[in-house]
Amino acid sequence: MVDMFERMDIAAMPPAQIQPLEALIPPGWPDTWRELATSHYVTLVSAPGAETVETASLASLAIALTLGIAQDLGGTQPYIPVGAEVMSSARARRVVELLKQGQGYRQVADTTGLTESRVRQIESEWRKQQMALRQGQLQLD
Template sequence: MFERLDLSELSVEQVAPLEALFESSWSDTWRELAISHYITLLSAPGSETVPKGQLARLAVELTMGIAQDLGGTQPYIPAGAAVMTSARTRRVIELLQRGRSYREVGTTVGLTPSRVRNIERAWRQEQLSLSQGRLDL
């Protein structure tokens, strides 16, 4: 896999082609999925030769595909040990530990408060797993 950009590394101008395609009826989840797809596409080798608008449209199409395939379900996407590999995730945890609210953290790093809570939950679960160790049964 290639080195993937983090949302915190992108400028407003870089994300603008994607945000221009968002429908007002889109949920936060759809927006987050589209942003994730877009970041991956921007990070892919050779992406600098593809117009950003085309990458944004592809990200939207990928999001619509997930909505069609998994819509109405709540799939679990495990984070595991990789949860802290993202610079943005580290920043979320750092800000939460400083006492910032979910809304403040979300605004600072470009996420919804719901996504900030999910990141914190995954991080806490990882910390609990590390502190408990494993029992041989």
């Protein structure tokens, strides 16, 4: 089993740190590929021991991983679940808290450093968990 580690927040990355990846992304790449490459890169840069590897190498790996996903899953629309442990994340708890306070998706995204899409995913997973908890208490006799 792979131990999880704390990933760096993309919003906290200075432009100079993301530049090695940006330099490798060709013009015209689909937005989805760009997002996947960025996610891979953030994970690789955040991984234990990453400081011993040149960022250009990590960027190349992120590009290779993205191209692999495009080759394996291209043309499909896979569902990537958020995961049952979504609420174990302090950031996910903060997202739900802010949404409960009536803040909009964009405002929550800006506050937490996430994308609107990720905020919506967290909310969706939280709602599914809440529904499952409530349904587990129903008497169906």
